[in-house]
Amino acid sequence: MSTSSVSKGCFVFKPSAKKKKTLSLEDHFSHGCESAESSEKRFKLCQDLWDKIKSDTEVLQDDLNRKILDSLLDFTRKCSSTRQLSDWASQMRASEIPTAALVLGVNVPDHDMTFQSLSELLQQSVTPHVASVQAKECGGKGLEYVKKIVTVIVSSYLRVLTIRSSPSRDDPQQPPVVIIFKDLEAFNPKVLQDFILICSRYIERLPLMFIFGIATSPSTIQHMLPHSVSSLLCIELFQSLSCTQHLATVIDQLILTHHFPFKLNAKVLQVLMSIFLYHDFSVRNFIKGLQLALLEHFHSQPLSVLCCKKKDALLNVMQLSHSDLERIRNLPSFKRYVEKQEPQEQVNLSKDDTHLKEVCQKLIKGLHKYHKNYYPVLRCLHTLTSSLPRYPLGKQVRELHLICLEKNVWENEDYQTAMKLLRMLAKDELVALLQRCVEILQPVKSKKMKNAFLQLTDLLTKFKQLDSKSNLQKKTDLFQLQKTLLEMNESRRAKKLSPFEVLRNEALEFLDNLVKSHLSPPESHTLNEVCYYTSSATVRRHLNATPRTSIQAALNSPYYYLQNDRLKTVDGSVSNSAPDICIAYKLHLECGRLINLYDWLEAYATVVSAAEGNNPDSDNYGKVEEVKHARFIRAVSELEFLGFIKSTKQKTDHVARLTWGGC
């Protein structure tokens, strides 16, 4: 930028009006997208799905939090009402600050949403004066910050009071001032103690109230506050739902349902689950991972136009272009399907586009049917096996889902043991389990499930009839009883099955068939690629970053990041023209634990001279001149900064390697 001014000085340049139109989300989506023609449609589908997932999870979260939020609201209301009572007991206790200790679990990222809805609810129904404080906002002079917040609240509080005509100054409906400490553990204890001391001085004039958000356990309060301070508080404990339960509900509503056409395959789901269980316990991050998979799927798979509701999918099939149909022909699942067909049909499928479209419609219908039947049967199997000793098929339904996604569940050894255990169940247990299965199947609208439901209810009534029969027998006289006992004995000897055992086997046979016909893994179904996202490596790379591997990859093959053709090498070695640090890194890999700096420098100079194209026979070749020296020193200090080497006291002209392995 330049000015017309002659004198030197500082000049302010207002930014000129935006030259470039900012790219919309859609442009970002279609950028670098496979098969651009359908990108618009896919973007819309993706966004619709995401909006639905988002709103659903929000509703879910609200439902889950409802209980605890309601009790918190009750608590605040009760506290503000007891303040106004004038009986002896509440007057004697008025000097305490009511405090709610809200235990939320270690998944701190998830808490924001809870606090958000909490403060909204409070503002709606209890008091307009709600302030949230976070420890990181109060760094350094924390107390002053908190005081600032309080002054803000107090001023708003007084304003509300004055607006409400002055005669009602002693309005009994004084709304309390609620201060939310979002992360109690992160606060400086000294600051917190002082703040509480100050607040308690004004509690008689100002109806204060605290809410402590606690991530670990309530005993932190006692660790942070001495008795003299905690005696100023009247603490009540509120425990929220554990995050594993939370996740189970989210999976139940988002993954284990046929309402969302978008699916994850076993590996991707495994990655998301392991990030949750091993790393952060955060449901929000899980949903973010789901969002990433969704976006990636629609971005990278052109056929994802078919990943939508059945009606739309059938329409979209008819609008597929020739290139899209070619893609379908190249899908592995479709190839397998074609191989199974008659030769004439095979020719038709590979040549005739309209015929292919019709077949695709049929296949899409089949896929939707499969999903509709899969989830109820999965739940049935889970109810049957989740109460077995040692949980052969997992405690949670998601574990069973993972097993089913991977391969045929009935070939699994654990499935066999589960079935064996089921055959040993007593009657009342079995009947109870079957009853629950019936309840699961009842609301399903698919034809097959309705059939299954009828058969199961039949079986159940048979079980109940068995009951009444045996009751009849009991009423017989002693002689009859003896006779039946004898008969029973004989039958046992002859390994004849009792009617109950026959029935039990029948029921289990039926369930086994149900599993075999509906719980086949998705890979066995044609066109599954349309709905299933499979690239677990992408998800892992994006969500679980590995800084060290990236650094090593960058140093080993700079082409990977720099994309410069000169850096391309064949056998994984580093080209001579690579950045200095890569050359230094490569050379240091050849050394032992201690590296002689001078040798290293010489080797470096040789490599760099070769890169400059110097004649190997000339005098200057491999000679260390000042520039090379400086470049080398910089490369070495960069390596030291990255933690590959460090200086050592053992030998003055050496450095120590901090990593193992090498060429």
Added chain:
Amino acid sequence: MTKMLQHSGYEEERLQRVAELLPCREVQAGMLLSLMGQPQQCSYPSIFIYGHRASGKSHVMQVLLKELELPHATVSCVECVSVALLFEQVLLSFFGCDAASLLPRSPSLSDFVRIYRQHCSQTPAKQTRYIVMEKAELLRDTDANLLPALLRLQELVDDNVTIILLSEIVWDKFRPNTGCFEPLLLHFPDYSKGELQQILSQDKHPSYSAEFYSSYINILLGVFYSVCRDLRELRHLAALNFSKFCEPLAEGKVKETDTHKLWRNIEPHLKKAMQTVYLREVSSLQWEQLQQMEERECGALRGLSAHTHVELPYYSKFLLIAAYLASYNPARTDKRFFLKHHGKIRKTNFLKKNEKTSNHLLGPKPFPLDRLLAIFYSVVDSRVAPTASIFSQISSLVTLQLLTKVSHDDQLDAPKYKCAVSMDFICAISRTVNFEIIKYLYDFL
């Protein structure tokens, strides 16, 4: 009966009222009155009053100054995070907001003195002005010149002003190295049992007779006097448990005078209160709810310290275990615990003299991040990629106060940590991941 306070400077009537408001503190009040002299007389520059928590220091000052209508400013030092607030409050209550607004943004002591003198010359004191500083022990943390200057403020501002410092600790702990003006010391002793009884009996329940309440207080003191002499706590406990005490009365089982039966009824209840409410394990609100519930349901309510269980992600648990091992094992012994072929090293061989004492008695020791990760990778059973989330878990453990960072925040290279969890806690954690931590602890070898 109240002893009479006598002083020529004030009306009989007022002194009478003051004496009624200050039971059991007549001696101290009389002493203060005679120190203060008559309102227009010049008073001693500074008075230092010390005594335990809830021994009536602030109350006596408050009542004296209010009832006798003396010009005064009361400042709590907790509130004065900066001296500016202190000066502002003093000027505000003596000269109104005009004076307070004259203070510059971050005023020094001399600014304060200057403005004080300015206004003081305009409105010279007819009576002694008093500045009461509560929680004066916090003054020690402020600028070194503040306390000595306040002690001889009278000379500095050339006005009839007296500083009264209230503190829970003795004057010896205040005295600056450079020396200062010595204030008059006045001690407020703890209330005796009889005095406590007398004071507590004053806030009687309106629907019961004074004798009845007094007998209740007597029982209460019998239980609690041995553990707690804090008037405020006792008053709180008295208020909480009174409804239970009255229960048999309301049911019509006993008469007000039947003290023994009432005692039998309340005594186990008070014992329980000593374990829960007094330690703030259970809040007073919960305690009241508890009283309304039936006896058998009481077990359901657990105190704050009963909830110690913390759910952590799988790797966080192992990071915490690794941190615990790094904190309580000497670094030399890592080889023995975490190397597969460590050879035969007996404990006696590498036992140093100073390590004979248990490491657990000495507390956790700091360890560098490298060591934590090395131990982590050897205790965790599967191969773990060194991902960014492993590192972020370490920092979230720090924010959860399960680990503490020992090195300075600015030190990015090789930060040092300490493990801040107890043995019981780590044992519970390692049980959930089937890790036998005892086998890896040097102290339990």
